[in-house]
Amino acid sequence: MGGNRRFVENKSIKPRQDRAALSNTEKGQKPFATIVGCSDSRVPNEIIFDQGVGDLFIIRTAGQVMAEASYGSIEFSSVALGSKLVVVLGHQSCGAVDAAIKRPDVPGHIVTLVNSVKPAAEKTKNMAGDRLENTIRQNVIDQVMQLRDLEPVLAKKYRNGEILIVGAVYNLSTGKVEFLPETLKDLPQFRATAAAK
Template identity: 35%
Template sequence: MQSTRKKMTGHEVLQTLFAGNKRFLSGRCEHPNHCEESRRGLTGGQEPMAVVLTCADSRVPPVDVFDQGLGDLFVVRVAGNIINDHILGSIEYAVDHLHSPLIMVMGHSSCGAITAVSQGVKLHGHVASLTPPIDAALKRTKGRPGCWTDNAAKELALAMARKIEESEPVIADMVQAGKVLVVATYYDLHTGEVTLLSEGVLAPPALSSAA
């Protein structure tokens, strides 16, 4: 286990991740913790600094987007970054047992699932279980200025972050105790930039909210 890692607060981790995204944008990635020493150091356990719930879309790789490495992020991926009991259980494990102080829900532009629902495509099989939360986000953003589906992706990320933050008993209690910070963000496939959506959370330096 990487025992040399400094214990950080959720806000400090958020700043670290946005600093990594800035390196990603500038083409100056450091690719930390990719060496053999890092790999061997993780065989005894893990201490991920953050949980990132994001879409299963192959174009949205959190470790690369935030310029992190092995053992840095506890990544949970599912189409539409939509939560269920299994997803919540995974997140609970990361914050309660691995002591990750930050939970980030990251939506993204050009989401295929959201686009399909917005066009009235009938999803078949288990994919259909994604429809209700996506449809709700689309209805809440109908008529807003800008791209409807991208606005819905932001709304969906915010909605999932709120549900996680309020999830009892584990996460809600840790949030109330100040042990865990839950935020929603948005990744733009065109620019590579991650923006902060959550209100009331201090944006990292030189970065602004995109609610």
């Protein structure tokens, strides 16, 4: 959150982005957070969070849609690399979410992305406000809940307070990341001792 605040205020310090940082991570990585985000080129994770080499483990697909490879990557970041925070990061004006609402004919495997977001689009059909923005938020919330229940690794680590799984939405015009209150309620007590095991 502090890194995003620096980015928004145009005070980025660009930490760990020099040759020393490259040398320090040459033999291994210990990212403190995993970002499950959209592949949209307007959402460069390390830049918007003002982080450096080795700080973030990034998994990106259009609409931050997840499948087995994404699940395995998230589990790997937690089990093998020790990442303690998973952030599902949506963003304003997401094309994949917009397609799930409008349901246009799409070629090839793009339909799998659209189909993955359709449940969120259905939930927001009768909500007040902007449907695209509502669906972006709902898609993030749904994915957070899905990861919290994903057996056998993430669900257990989440319940035991070894990792936190939260959701956020990035505003393209301001650069601000808003952590969604719905995903910050009733979090398990984070246990540093359990996480160190």
